[in-house]
Amino acid sequence: MEERNIKDTPLELGGKSFKSRLIVGTGKYKDFAETRAAVEESGAEIVTVAVRRVNITDRGKENLLDYLDPKRYQILPNTAGCFTAEEAIRTCRLAREVGVGDLVKLEVIGDQKTLFPDVSATIEAACVLVKEGFKVMPYITDDPVTCLRLQEIGCVAVMPLAAPIGSGLGIRNPFNLAIIIEQAKVPVIVDAGVGTASDAAVAMELGCDGVLMNTAIAGAKDPIAMARAMKLAVEAGRLAYRAGRIERKLYATASSPLTGLIG
Amino acid sequence: MTTILLNGDPYPIDGQLQLLSLLERLNMRQGRVAVEINREIVPKANYAHTVIKPGDNVEVINFVGGG
Numbered sequence: 001m002e003e004r005n006i007k008d009t010p011l012e013l014g015g016k017s018f019k020s021r022l023i024v025g026t027g028k029y030k031d032f033a034e035t036r037a038a039v040e041e042s043g044a045e046i047v048t049v050a051v052r053r054v055n056i057t058d059r060g061k062e063n064l065l066d067y068l069d070p071k072r073y074q075i076l077p078n079t080a081g082c083f084t085a086e087e088a089i090r091t092c093r094l095a096r097e098v099g100v101g102d103l104v105k106l107e108v109i110g111d112q113k114t115l116f117p118d119v120s121a122t123i124e125a126a127c128v129l130v131k132e133g134f135k136v137m138p139y140i141t142d143d144p145v146t147c148l149r150l151q152e153i154g155c156v157a158v159m160p161l162a163a164p165i166g167s168g169l170g171i172r173n174p175f176n177l178a179i180i181i182e183q184a185k186v187p188v189i190v191d192a193g194v195g196t197a198s199d200a201a202v203a204m205e206l207g208c209d210g211v212l213m214n215t216a217i218a219g220a221k222d223p224i225a226m227a228r229a230m231k232l233a234v235e236a237g238r239l240a241y242r243a244g245r246i247e248r249k250l251y252a253t254a255s256s257p258l259t260g261l262i263g
Numbered sequence: 264m265t266t267i268l269l270n271g272d273p274y275p276i277d278g279q280l281q282l283l284s285l286l287e288r289l290n291m292r293q294g295r296v297a298v299e300i301n302r303e304i305v306p307k308a309n310y311a312h313t314v315i316k317p318g319d320n321v322e323v324i325n326f327v328g329g330g
Contacts (some may be wrong), residue, residue: 025330035328050329053270053322054296056289063295064326070294080329090302094324097297097304165330192330214330 008238011187011210014103014135014156016074018045021204022234023076023189025214029223032067038217039068042227046074048105048212050081051095075100076137079107083118085125092129104129105159105191105212107139115165115192119146123153130154139191142176148183157186159212162203163193166215170199174206181207197226197233204237205245265317274321282313289323296325 010017024044029035039047047068055061068075077095079088085108092104108125110118117140129136135156140146142160150158160180163169170193171177181188187209194200194213203211211234220226266273267280276285282298282305298305299322305313315321 026328027330029328032328048330049326051324052327054289054291054325056270056272056274056323060290063292064328065295075326077326078329093304094297094299094322095326097306098324098326099294099307212330 006239008242013046013137013187016103018074020045020231020234021210021238022200022231023048023210023212024217024227024230025212026064026068027214028218032062032064034223035064036067038223038227039073040227041224041231042217043231044073046076048076048078048214051077051079051091070100074103076103076105078105078139079125081109082107083109083121085121085128088121088125089128092125092134093132096134101135102133103135103137103156105137105139106155116161117141119143123149126150126153126155137189142173142180144176144179144183147180147188151184151186155186157189157209158184159189159191161192162190162199163195165192166219167193168195168199168216168219169193170195171202171206174202177203177206177208194230197229200230200233201237201240204234205241207241210234267315267317268320270322276315276317278317280315281311282315283310285315285321286310286323291323291325296323298323 011021020043022044023046024042025048026035079091082088088108096102108118108121109115122138126136126138137157137159138150138155139159147158163172189210189212190203190208191212194216200211217223217226264275266275301320
């Protein structure tokens with residue numbers, strides 16, 4: 001295939017361009033060295049991080065940013081663990097003060113067991129954060145109406161879940177995702193639920209602009225190999241989407257000519 | 264000797280303490296942390312002339328691995 005057919009447009013988020021459409025989390029790795037190795041292998045340019053209290057008792061403790069240079073990676077702080085709009089807003093303000101920019105992954109959790117988002121609290125927090133100049137990427141239910149609202153508010157992307165966080169169940173509702181993608185004027189990034197490479201490829205084939213994952217890579221037996229698999233899957237899925245798949249038909253269509261058969 | 268509340272736990276200080284001194288004492292590099300005093304964020308530029316007083320509630324956060 002010629003180069004011009006393969007060359008993709010960049011993923012635009014909050015005024016920045018990214019070649020990679022895979023966003024990876026940094027949780028659940030055995031140490032920072034493994035985190036860095038997996039991130040490198042994934043080819044991701046954006047990495048999510050959590051905001052937590054500094055460990056006062058262990059002063060020699062290393063910092064995640066010593067392993068993931070903010071000059072090389074776009075650091076995307078999340079509001080994981082926040083159950084109210086107020087907590088999430090406070091977390092974003094603190095994260096911005098660290099000095100890695102104003103792109104934030106907003107998540108306001110509504111239920112401890114499913115980790116599904118609190119939709120109204122997410123919208124409430126997004127309104128405040130957008131007004132304060134944050135570039136908000138909200139983790140949200142795969143609900144087309146809610147995604148539209150978040151887009152109208154001024155979020156720079158919408159990030160519907162594919163399945164519960166860390167579940168590895170894959171794309172549970174491709175039809176809702178298809179509607180969300182059709183309506184969206186901002187990038188749609190599937191966030192949460194991916195279990196293996198084919199799930200990431202399916203998301204991209206549907207027309208998602210990107211995929212965000214953590215557990216699928218960090219929890220794999222070989223995280224570094226899975227990081228590579230996810231990179232390839234996102235690229236393959238994206239290219240297949242752009243190439244335009246054939247229509248599904250119930251019956252066969254022969255690939256070989258029906259004429260010229262031997263007597 | 265008096266105390267402040269540092270990340271939720273009592274922390275002893277001698278009278279008043281400059282925020283920058285506290286961060287140095289804790290081995291915190293600038294550009295790695297953010298600070299709240301009594302729920303108000305302290306901009307980096309103010310670290311050198313912000314004084315922590317006994318009873319203050321200080322939060323120092325950083326980034327950790329997360330999704």
